[in-house]
Amino acid sequence: MSARDSEQSGRAGPAERSQRRVQPSGSGEPAAPFGAFVRKPGRAREATRGESQVAAEAPGMRLESKQSWPSDAVEVGAIVDAYGLKGWVKVAAHAQAGRGGDALLAAKRWWLEKGSERKSAAVVLAKTHGxxxxxxxxxxxxRDAALALRGHRVYVSRHEFPALEADEFYWVDLLGLEVVNEGGEVLGKVASMIDNGAHSVLQVEYPTTGKDGKPVTGERLIPFVGVYVKSVDQAAKRIVVDWQADY
Incomplete structure (x- = not known):
């Protein structure tokens, strides 16, 4: 995006913003890409299994409508090619397995969208490959059937995302939370998340007034690291940070 377009500036795009898991970093681990999460410093996460197998719910594709599309669908990747000769597809995930991309491995059904076309399919077998x-x-x-799916965006229902540790958070669950400092001053709400290559960053927006006296939207960028992020209360929809309004 530019100030708003992540793909050109290193910020996470709409698909990426929702998937990532985050945790206030500080553990020295690389930042989570896509379906990202963040975790508190000093915590190591066990490696996620690289393969998932479930019984298919149905033998074929199922056409979907706006009404049948899950309300908690989150974009997690896109089908970019066929894989092999037996109908497998290759997906460019918005996050690596073990860092949010494992939502693709855990889901029993993928929801596919391309233009106005919507369909879904049961996942017979999914695994990481490079x-x-x-x-x-x-x-x-x-292979022909798999090639026909190129360009479809892949969604997974949020309730099928793998469970996280108590101090880990998917980006999608942080969007819209109110951000306040330790003095109780409201700094705004989380509009999106950014991956700057070292850690995740909260993009916080707040109402303010421009030089012309007209209302505008201000922006604060707060690193999602333990030294600044003191608590995340999803039930209260609030993040407490060590950050001042004039920073």
Whole structure:
């Protein structure tokens, strides 16, 4: 985006913003890409399994409508190619497995969208392959069927995301939370998350007044690291930070 377009400036785009898990970093681990999460400093996360297998709910693809589309669908990647000759697809995930991309491995059903076309398919088998995820979906029996799915964006229902540790958070769950400092001063609300290559950053927006006296939207960028982020209370929809309004 530019100030708002992450893909050009290193900020997470709409698809990325929702998936990532975050935790106030400080552990020296690399930042989470896509379906990202953040965790508190000093905590190591066990490696996520690289493969998931579930029983297919249906033998083929299922056409979906706006009404049947899950309300908690979160974009997690896009089908970029066929994989092999037996109908497998290759997905460019918005996060690596173990850092949010494992939502692709855990889900029993993928929801696919391309333009106005919507469909879903049961996941027969999904596994990591290099920096991508490959999967066998119900209804894709050969390479031609898999190639026909290129360009479809892949969504997963939020309730199928893998559970996190108590101090880990998916980006999608931080959006909209109110940010206050330790003095109780309201700094704004989380509008998006940014991955700057070292850690996640809260993009906090707040109402203010421009030089012309007209109302405008201000922005604060607060590193999501333990030294600044003191607590995240999802139930109260609030993040407490060590940050002043004039920073």
């Amino acid at each position: 920096d991508a995820v490959v999967a066998q979906l119900g209804g894709t029996a050969d």
